[in-house]
Amino acid sequence: MTKIIGIRHEDKYLMERRVAITPLHIGKLKKEGLQFIVERSAKRIFSDSEFENAGARLADDLKDAEVIFGVKEIPVHHFEENKTYIFFSHVIKGQSYNMPMLKVMMSKGCNLIDYEKIENEERKRLIFFGRYAGLAGAINSLWSMGQRLAKKGVENPFSVLKQAVNYTSLEEARTAISAVGHVISARGLPKELCPMVVGVTGYGNVAGGAHEILNLLPSIEISPAQLLGLDPEKAPSNIIYKVIFREKDLSKPLDSAAEFDLAHYYNHPEAYRSDFEQYIPKLSMLLNCMYWDKRYPRIITKDYLAQLYAKGEPMLKVIGDISCDPDGSIECTHKGTEIEDPVFVYNPDSRQPSMGFKGHGLLVMAVDILPSELPREASLGFGDALFPYVKAIADSDFSQPFADLVLPNPVKKALILHQGKLTPAFEYINNYL
Known part of the structure; x- marks a missing residue:
């Protein structure tokens, strides 16, 4: 019955x-x-x-x-x-x-x-709901970039964007981001943001949603290896570089004589360590869209961020932690944030977060229920x-x-x-x- x-x-x-x-x-x-x-x-x-x-x-x-x-x-x-x-x-x-x-x-x-x-x-x-987490997460991350730069006094094309929840529809958000893309094509990005490189971890439904938004902007995809060789002086200001990071880019075997093997990595993650730190100084924004649990190496640790900021203000301005694993792959994501209070600035010196767009450190967007913004x-x-x-x-x-x-x-x-x-x-x- x-x-x-x-x-x-x-x-x-x-x-x-x-x-x-x-x-x-x-x-x-x-x-x-x-x-x-x-x-x-x-x-x-x-x-x-x-x-x-x-x-x-x-x-x-x-x-x-x-x-x-x-x-x-x-x-x-x-x-x-x-x-x-x-x-x-x-x-x-x-x-x-x-x-x-x-x-x-x-x-x-x-x-x-x-x-x-x-x-x-x-x-x-x-x-x-993964695709919609990626869509909303990418919208929010671009909005966050605009607001963060504006607070630092940097005029930028992303400052006109809104948080995903404040658009009446996904189509309205797409239209707004496409308009920003036209501005970037015509006028370029501010020097403080050049070259703009957006890294994306993962390649599933969440990452697919994020790419739908990034593809509305003038962008080209380069490999992690090409990123390491990117010459900032020769990079055009009206292009955004996208880099997709897969498991083999994120981790490497503890045994230096061994080669990365995906099946072995999934079955024996304890035999691997993070290999991601080499790319971080080259990134402007990171969209974290991958699956993670505590068996796997973290890709960004608090210790690394302390070392990075000790060298001065890095290129990395925003992390959109769409996966949102508190104290997880992005260690400074101390909690999932709420739609009403979506971002915080992580201070690598004090190792403390402060909600909002102001303060010294790295801005993190980590809304726990991103699909509910659409x-x-x-x-x-x-x-x-x-x-x-x-x-x-x-x-x-x-x-x-x-x-x-x-x-x-x-x-x-x-x-x-x-x-x-x-x-x-x-x-x-x-x-x-």
Whole structure:
């Protein structure tokens, strides 16, 4: 029997306005016999009336729903016994801050499906907001560059840009950045920014979104090796250089006689150290778009930044830490920032951050929920990817043993909890509980 589907009001962040299933998708799923209850929300990018017009029932809670879709983590007091929850749980790395939430779900016999683990046979994620994180992150980083230079008294073409959340649409942001590109082509960049080099770590969906924005500017791509040989005196002022950094550019084996091997790197990251520092003095901006966990070398450490700034003001002005791993690959990203207060300046001498654009040091943009700065487009894109799986999840009988569950294979592999117990692929999380 098909269950009633609930759509959460997002309450982890004030500016979280995304939704997993939009009115457009509800209208289509209603034709397949599905029923929806939508928790009322004054801040969601889609209005309550849009959901109601699509055929959903509005409610102040989701007590009548058996399968509940959300985006971010859910407060522990909202979980109900034996229900199925689908959201980004952030537990697969054993994140300590979410272990209490997982314990509550286990005690209540809940089922948990995590979007992050819905993957195909090649382990590529099928449902994600990553592209929109890259889009918003690149917009914000260019805006940050403009504001940072303006505070230093440097007139620059980026100063007219706005934070992504302040554009009415992605298209409006694209138009504004394209206009900046025309100015750069015609007039060039200020000498303080020449040559302007933007480094991008990673090459997945997040990086793809960032490149969509960078490609609106007059730019050419060069290799990391070409970057090292770039002569600032010969570089034109009306071109931005883009450099993509892959794993082999970021790390090298501890054994100087060994060559970099990608499979070995993934299986034995402890056998590698960072090789990224040689490029940092050549960069104006770094967009960090790569996956990272604590097994891998950091690419920028606090110790290195102290050494860099001891030599004087570096070329590197802005880090857009789109991946946003606090104390992670960019060690000075001490926390994910909020949309309302998105940037800080990290002082390499005191090793302390100060919020805003002023102060000595390196400006870091590290908004934790970047896709929510483009909430309508991000929700529609996410809903398109999720749509093929919604009915199967709603129809599944979760009272059956795990081996007998009828679910699409990518979804079944993403089932972290079944009847309150960790499924075989995720039993390792017991080590963190």
